[in-house]
Amino acid sequence: MKRLFSVFAVAVMVLSILSPVFAAEKTEMEGWLVCGKCKKNNANEEGVECAKKCVKKGAPVVFYEPKTDKIYKISNQDMVKEHIGKVKIIATVSGDTLKVEKVEHMKMEKEKMEKK
Numbered sequence: 001m002k003r004l005f006s007v008f009a010v011a012v013m014v015l016s017i018l019s020p021v022f023a024a025e026k027t028e029m030e031g032w033l034v035c036g037k038c039k040k041n042n043a044n045e046e047g048v049e050c051a052k053k054c055v056k057k058g059a060p061v062v063f064y065e066p067k068t069d070k071i072y073k074i075s076n077q078d079m080v081k082e083h084i085g086k087v088k089i090i091a092t093v094s095g096d097t098l099k100v101e102k103v104e105h106m107k108m109e110k111e112k113m114e115k116k
Contacts, residue, residue: 030088030106031065033080039071040064045108048085055081063089063098073097 032043035054042051043064055061061080063072072093074080079100086106091098 026090026092026101028088028090029063029065030067031063031086033061033084033087033089033103034064035084036060036062036073040066040069048108051084055084063091063100070096075099079103 032040033051034040034042034047035051037054037059038047038050039062041047042054043066061074061077061084063074063080064070065072073096075097076099080103083103083105086108088104088106089098089100090102091100
């Protein structure tokens with residue numbers, strides 16, 4: 001009985017360790033690569049230069065998705081450091097972390113303010 005319990009316990013541990021691997025999904029997302037210090041505050045044309053400076057000083061790059069208002073960590077920083085700004089990415093999502101596979105810059109459009 002103890003042996004059966006031990007085998008069962010080991011199986012549960014292995015499955016719990018591997019579950020994030022199976023839960024990861026590849027997806028295409030549009031948003032902003034910004035610094036982890038200022039986050040979504042730099043998700044605009046004016047904030048890009050500030051974000052670049054922060055990253056040069058050592059801040060991590062994060063991905064901000066405006067559609068969901070969610071910020072994702074990025075596991076492979078070297079892939080994204082040179083792409084700060086508005087982007088379309090293909091990445092594997094695992095919880096709140098992305099592993100970016102492809103980055104494509106998008107045209108930044110200044111927000112138009114309505115005159116009243």
